[in-house]
Amino acid sequence: MQATLRTSFEVLAMRLAQLLLIAPLVISLPEAGHAEGDCSGALGTARTLGVGTEGGLEIGLKSYPRTLALAEGEFVLTFDDGPLPATTGLVLDALKRECVKATFFLVGRNAQANPDMVKRMLREGHTVGHHSYSHPALTLRGISDAAARSEIDRGFAADDQAAYGEAGGPRVPFFRFPGFADTRTLDDWLASRNIAVFGADLWASDWYPMTPAAQLALLMGRVDKAGRGIILLHDTRAQTAAMLPAFLAALKERGYRIVHIVPRAGRSETLPAPPGWSSETEAALTKIMPRLLQSEHGERAAIEPR
Numbered sequence: 001m002q003a004t005l006r007t008s009f010e011v012l013a014m015r016l017a018q019l020l021l022i023a024p025l026v027i028s029l030p031e032a033g034h035a036e037g038d039c040s041g042a043l044g045t046a047r048t049l050g051v052g053t054e055g056g057l058e059i060g061l062k063s064y065p066r067t068l069a070l071a072e073g074e075f076v077l078t079f080d081d082g083p084l085p086a087t088t089g090l091v092l093d094a095l096k097r098e099c100v101k102a103t104f105f106l107v108g109r110n111a112q113a114n115p116d117m118v119k120r121m122l123r124e125g126h127t128v129g130h131h132s133y134s135h136p137a138l139t140l141r142g143i144s145d146a147a148a149r150s151e152i153d154r155g156f157a158a159d160d161q162a163a164y165g166e167a168g169g170p171r172v173p174f175f176r177f178p179g180f181a182d183t184r185t186l187d188d189w190l191a192s193r194n195i196a197v198f199g200a201d202l203w204a205s206d207w208y209p210m211t212p213a214a215q216l217a218l219l220m221g222r223v224d225k226a227g228r229g230i231i232l233l234h235d236t237r238a239q240t241a242a243m244l245p246a247f248l249a250a251l252k253e254r255g256y257r258i259v260h261i262v263p264r265a266g267r268s269e270t271l272p273a274p275p276g277w278s279s280e281t282e283a284a285l286t287k288i289m290p291r292l293l294q295s296e297h298g299e300r301a302a303i304e305p306r
């Protein structure tokens with residue numbers, strides 16, 4: 001289960017991390033200082049931003065040359081791959097304590113298995129987006145276009161069934177490709193359905209095993225450097241769930257503000273990437289995909305009868 005939830009991109013990133021020997025930094029994890037249900041001393045949600053998806057939208061500087069029009073100091077929290085009972089509940093608890101609204105990009109089969117958790121996300125005011133049905137190990141780029149469309153649509157249906165009790169979807173037209181492995185054809189298909197493709201502006205690299213304290217130090221360094229943006233985390237990672245209360249406390253301490261994104265009609269204003277931009281995920285995928293497909297064919301050859 002764990003292996004299939006991990007994208008090839010993430011697996012490669014993990015190997016690179018091991019090579020780079022990211023050393024755990026020793027820092028303390030402060031406790032949240034106010035009671036649940038009381039938002040007066042909490043980080044809170046500074047504003048809600050309607051995201052118009054008419055004609056499609058591709059945002060997130062790790063993959064695309066444009067991103068959301070956030071002001072300096074504003075961040076959007078996004079969580080991928082859940083819900084999983086062991087960790088997603090802790091993430092929701094931490095967000096609730098700090099009165100923070102986030103966006104969850106669900107894996108359809110996890111939503112199907114944990115509908116109560118999806119309903120809790122809605123009840124607590126979060127946005128429920130989509131991340132394919134099964135998060136295929138080969139990514140959607142590594143399977144046929146027809147199979148990829150089916151993965152995407154099955155994901156929408158499973159998520160919406162879990163969330164709203166009906167699969168008419170997607171009700172929230174926000175999609176993120178597993179491993180950021182999009183294709184032009186799929187991007188255009190989603191755009192023709194007025195569905196936004198979300199990348200990320202920064203991430204926690206929480207696919208690398210590390211202590212919550214190391215995770216926090218790494219992420220806060222990136223937050224300070226970026227100054228604003230869409231943050232990618234994984235609510236399926238125990239280290240992320242463990243770090244989250246301290247992360248939210250650190251954001252508050254440094255005066256950063258949380259923006260909650262929700263769908264709206266029309267088109268969105270976006271900001272361009274800085275000059276000299278290039279897609280970090282595309283560079284990684286160009287290296288990974290041939291190896292990934294080769295290993296799959298190798299495995300198939302080994303198990304196929306002659």
Ligand SMILES: [Zn+2]
Pocket residue numbers: 005007080081131135178179
């Ligand atoms: Zn994912």
